[in-house]
Amino acid sequence: MLYAVILAGGRGTRFxxxxxxxxxxxxxxxxxxxxxxxxxxxxxxxxVPMERILVVTxxxxxxxIREQLRGxxxxxxxxxxxxxxxxxxxxxxxxxxxxxxxxxxxATICVLPSDHAIADEEAFRVALTIAATAAEAGGLVTxxxxxxxxxxxxxxxxxxxxxxxxxxxxxxxxxxxxxxxERLIAEGCLWNAGMFCWRADRCQAAVRAFLPRTAAAMDRxxxxxxxxxxxxxxxxxxxxxxxxxxxxxxVPAEFGWSDVGSWPALESxxxxxxxxxxxxxxxxxxxxxNIVYSRDRLVALLGVHELVVVDTPDVLLVADKREGQRIKExxxxxxxxxxxxxx
Amino acid sequence: MLYAVILAGGRGTRFxxxxxxxxxxxxxxxxxxxxxxxxxxxxxxxxVPMERILVVTxxxxxxxIREQLRGxxxxxxxxxxxxxxxxxxxxxxxxxxxxxxxxxxxATICVLPSDHAIADEEAFRVALTIAATAAEAGGLVTxxxxxxxxxxxxxxxxxxxxxxxxxxxxxxxxxxxxxxxERLIAEGCLWNAGMFCWRADRCQAAVRAFLPRTAAAMDRxxxxxxxxxxxxxxxxxxxxxxxxxxxxxxVPAEFGWSDVGSWPALESxxxxxxxxxxxxxxxxxxxxxNIVYSRDRLVALLGVHELVVVDTPDVLLVADKREGQRIKExxxxxxxxxxxxxx
Numbered sequence: 250m251l252y253a254v255i256l257a258g259g260r261g262t263r264f265x266x267x268x269x270x271x272x273x274x275x276x277x278x279x280x281x282x283x284x285x286x287x288x289x290x291x292x293x294x295x296x297v298p299m300e301r302i303l304v305v306t307x308x309x310x311x312x313x314i315r316e317q318l319r320g321x322x323x324x325x326x327x328x329x330x331x332x333x334x335x336x337x338x339x340x341x342x343x344x345x346x347x348x349x350x351x352x353x354x355x356a357t358i359c360v361l362p363s364d365h366a367i368a369d370e371e372a373f374r375v376a377l378t379i380a381a382t383a384a385e386a387g388g389l390v391t392x393x394x395x396x397x398x399x400x401x402x403x404x405x406x407x408x409x410x411x412x413x414x415x416x417x418x419x420x421x422x423x424x425x426x427x428x429x430x431e432r433l434i435a436e437g438c439l440w441n442a443g444m445f446c447w448r449a450d451r452c453q454a455a456v457r458a459f460l461p462r463t464a465a466a467m468d469r470x471x472x473x474x475x476x477x478x479x480x481x482x483x484x485x486x487x488x489x490x491x492x493x494x495x496x497x498x499x500v501p502a503e504f505g506w507s508d509v510g511s512w513p514a515l516e517s518x519x520x521x522x523x524x525x526x527x528x529x530x531x532x533x534x535x536x537x538x539n540i541v542y543s544r545d546r547l548v549a550l551l552g553v554h555e556l557v558v559v560d561t562p563d564v565l566l567v568a569d570k571r572e573g574q575r576i577k578e579x580x581x582x583x584x585x586x587x588x589x590x591x592x
Numbered sequence: 593m594l595y596a597v598i599l600a601g602g603r604g605t606r607f608x609x610x611x612x613x614x615x616x617x618x619x620x621x622x623x624x625x626x627x628x629x630x631x632x633x634x635x636x637x638x639x640v641p642m643e644r645i646l647v648v649t650x651x652x653x654x655x656x657i658r659e660q661l662r663g664x665x666x667x668x669x670x671x672x673x674x675x676x677x678x679x680x681x682x683x684x685x686x687x688x689x690x691x692x693x694x695x696x697x698x699a700t701i702c703v704l705p706s707d708h709a710i711a712d713e714e715a716f717r718v719a720l721t722i723a724a725t726a727a728e729a730g731g732l733v734t735x736x737x738x739x740x741x742x743x744x745x746x747x748x749x750x751x752x753x754x755x756x757x758x759x760x761x762x763x764x765x766x767x768x769x770x771x772x773x774e775r776l777i778a779e780g781c782l783w784n785a786g787m788f789c790w791r792a793d794r795c796q797a798a799v800r801a802f803l804p805r806t807a808a809a810m811d812r813x814x815x816x817x818x819x820x821x822x823x824x825x826x827x828x829x830x831x832x833x834x835x836x837x838x839x840x841x842x843v844p845a846e847f848g849w850s851d852v853g854s855w856p857a858l859e860s861x862x863x864x865x866x867x868x869x870x871x872x873x874x875x876x877x878x879x880x881x882n883i884v885y886s887r888d889r890l891v892a893l894l895g896v897h898e899l900v901v902v903d904t905p906d907v908l909l910v911a912d913k914r915e916g917q918r919i920k921e922x923x924x925x926x927x928x929x930x931x932x933x934x935x
Contacts, residue, residue: 266892532929534922535915543908547934549609551922552912553899565886565903567910569895572878579877579894586875591890 250354251381252449253297254342255289257306257314257363258329262577263511266564267542270592275363276313279509279542280519281528286363287317292370293361296377303327303345304363305338330478335360336456336489337463337481339445343452344467350449357385358452360445360486366518368505376502377446383415383498384446389455390415391446391491393439393499394506399430402510404441404487407433408499418497421487439501442508445486452490459493460484511573512540512557524550529560540570564591593697594724595792596640597685598632600649600657600706601672605920606854609907610885613935618706619656622852622885623862624871629706630660635713636704639720646670646688647706648681673821679799679832680806680824682788686795687810693792700728701795703788703829709861711848719845720789726758726841727789732798733758734789734834736782736842737849742773745853747784747830750776751842761840764830782844785851788829795833802836803827854916855883855900867893872903883913907934 261274268274275286283291290302299320305327306314314326327341339360350356359377367373380390393406404424409417421441425433447455457464460482469477482489491497507517519526524533529543536550543560550558557573559566568576584592604617611617618629626634633645642663648670649657657669670684682703693699702720710716723733736749747767752760764784768776790798800807803825812820825832834840850860862869867876872886879893886903893901900916902909911919927935 532922532926534918534925546905547907547926547930549907549909549922549926550911551909551918552915553910556896556899556910558908558910560908562889564890564892565901565908566892566894567896567899567901568893572895575877575894579875579892582877583875583890583892587890 250301250350250352250356251297252301252303252342252346252350252356252358253293254339254346254358254360255286255302255304255363256335256338256360256443257286257304257310258332258338259364260332261364262580263573265576265580266561266566266591267559270309270589272313273310273364274509276310276317279366279515279528284317285366285509286314288367289361289363289365290318290321292367292373293359293377296374296381297359300325303342305329305342307332330475333478333481333483334489335443335486336460336484337466337478339486339490340452340456340460340463340467340481341470343447343449343456344471346449347453348471355385356449357381358447358449359384360443360447362443362508364509365442366505366507366509368507368518370504372502372504373506376500376504377444379414380444380446380500383500384448384451387448387451388415388498389445389447389451389491389494389496390498390500391418392442392444393501394442395501395503396430396434396438396440399427399434400440401425401427401430403508405430405433405438406441406499407436407438408501415498415500418499421492439499440506441487442506443486445491455490455494460489463489511576512542512559512568513570513573515540515542527558538570593644593693593695593699594640595644595646595685595689595693595699595701596636597682597689597701597703598629598645598647598706599678599681599703599786600629600647600653601675601681602707603675604707605923606916608919608923609904609909609934610902613652613932615656616653616707617852619653619660622709622858622871627660628709628852629657631710632704632706632708633661633664635710635716636702636720639717639724640702643668646685648672648685650675673818676821676824676826677832678786678829679803679827680809680821682829682833683795683799683803683806683810683824684813686790686792686799687814689792690796691814698728699792700724701790701792702727703786703790705786705851707852708785709848709850709852711850711861713847715845715847716849719843719847720787722757723787723789723843726843727791727794730791730794731758731841732788732790732794732834732837732839733841733843734761735785735787736844737785738844738846739773739777739781739783742770742777743783744768744770744773746851748773748776748781749784749842750779750781751844758841758843761842764835782842783849784830785849786829788834798833798837803832806832854919855885855902855911856913856916858883858885870901881913 525539527541868882870884
């Protein structure tokens with residue numbers, strides 16, 4: 250029986266000022282439609298009913314998530330006492346599923362990020378089904394995205410040679426420089442998209458083996474001792490579990506995936522306009538390559554290029570598109586000088 | 593007895609989207625303080641009481657002007673049926689002053705733009721007093737600003753040789769190219785700032801001589817026939833009167849004058865900040881040379897340079913500073929595609 254776990258604890262500061270502590274990236278609509286987490290849930294619903302979807306999130310954003318996922322049972326939202334990266338969050342769901350699962354069939358879990366975009370949902374579900382099947386048979390399985398550019402912002406996975414839908418994994422490669430990324434692509438490496446499948450018991454065994462402190466904390470946590478959370482290993486699933494396990498499998502896939510990592514990524518999920526791309530009412534003269542996000546206001550562009558313009562009720566951001574990675578630095582400056590009200 | 597006439601009929605589209613039909617540039621505060629027309633009135637009050645200040649404006653903006661100049665007698669606002677440039681407006685005030693003036697002393701009028709900035713108000717009033725004295729003696733007098741840069745956007749006045757405070761005028765020069773502007777400055781030419789002084793009867797005589805259709809229309813207009821307005825010569829004071837008269841005088845002056853002709857001119861009237869200059873709450877990282885105007889919102893700038901960012905309740909403008917002159921073109925595009933609601 251398949252469970253879906255949606256990791257929704259991130260703050261997503263790279264979408265500031267639209268994203269805020271109480272309204273992080275996964276709670277936003279970046280294309281004017283349903284929010285990212287709503288889409289993430291809808292996307293798996295043909296495979297997993299609401300009762301078997303768990304969402305892990307933080308106290309700041311739980312309200313927004315409850316609001317956006319009204320069909321989700323209240324007990325399916327796990328609220329992390331503090332952010333400890335993805336390994337404790339994923340482990341918690343394995344312990345929870347093991348505790349809740351009633352049937353004799355194995356409980357299989359797919360762990361999914363809450364804030365990625367997927368263009369071809371059917372292809373995604375095919376890949377997920379393949380991964381879940383391999384996981385049910387006992388594997389620790391990840392989905393690997395076929396790269397379409399030498400991206401330096403992602404980790405890579407080198408699959409074993411072969412053409413099967415489920416392959417062995419030779420190694421995980423951390424974020425490479427550009428030359429390395431080009432070589433990795435030529436060698437057939439895949440992007441690590443942070444999607445994992447495993448049986449609950451198999452995940453528990455891996456956590457006990459590689460993160461014994463976390464495993465002990467989980468035993469106490471599901472017994473009701475929330476203070477145990479602080480004793481988990483604050484590490485990622487990749488570092489804490491996958492890279493230490495010897496028998497990882499990968500499902501190579503292609504389904505129009507984007508991590509939508511910063512404002513310029515809107516170009517990969519929205520239609521191009523003469524002035525650039527974005528959401529909202531725009532009029533422009535001699536402008537191109539811009540990213541605009543505005544809900545309430547007409548944005549008039551004149552002679553500007555490669556800008557990010559984000560209009561929110563209390564903050565207006567105008568940034569150079571190439572500086573997208575520095576938005577957190579700007580946010581830090583704003584919070585340092587004006588307190589947390591704009592964060 | 594001195595009267596002041598404030599010409600406030602312009603629309604000032606170069607400050608769109610802050611300036612609108614019903615709230616043109618003269619009704620705006622560009623520095624966060626009193627509005628331009630309020631400052632224009634306050635500036636002459638030590639010389640001319642409210643009862644002798646006339647404002648000429650258009651029907652769209654009369655409401656805002658009444659609101660802003662509450663001490664001004666209602667009958668001192670002359671509402672032009674349609675915009676006909678400055679000569680008919682100035683002529684109308686000469687006819688009105690001639691009709692209203694009661695004493696035996698001559699009625700002298702200084703005609704002033706409503707939307708210019710003047711840093712040294714005392715020096716301005718000294719120049720105006722000199723000009724008014726020369727006008728009372730019968731001259732058609734203009735104030736000429738000593739240039740501090742080879743500006744190509746203004747007309748120039750070549751004064752006769754001499755060092756007197758009131759000089760003859762050799763010629764008016766239309767907006768020059770840059771090389772010509774440099775030569776004009778070297779020759780001692782002055783900027784034409786659109787400030788004129790004359791006796792009411794002297795102005796009437798000049799209008800009768802050079803713009804007889806306008807003079808005839810004025811006779812009918814002050815007798816109550818508003819339809820006469822359409823028969824005036826739609827021309828400027830400079831072209832229609834000053835350049836045709838033989839005996840113009842000029843008062844060379846220097847009082848920190850700026851016509852504040854477009855958003856970048858804010859640099860000449862506001863203090864510089866690390867990120868540029870403007871009005872409002874701004875936080876910036878790696879940004880400089882920008883012009884920002886925002887009343888309600890924090891403006892966050894990241895890695896941007898030489899931009900104009902103007903935040904209004906319904907329109908947000910982001911423009912290249914060098915494209916300031918094209919704002920009207922953008923406004924035309926907006927109105928063409930969305931009707932007049934943003935104009």
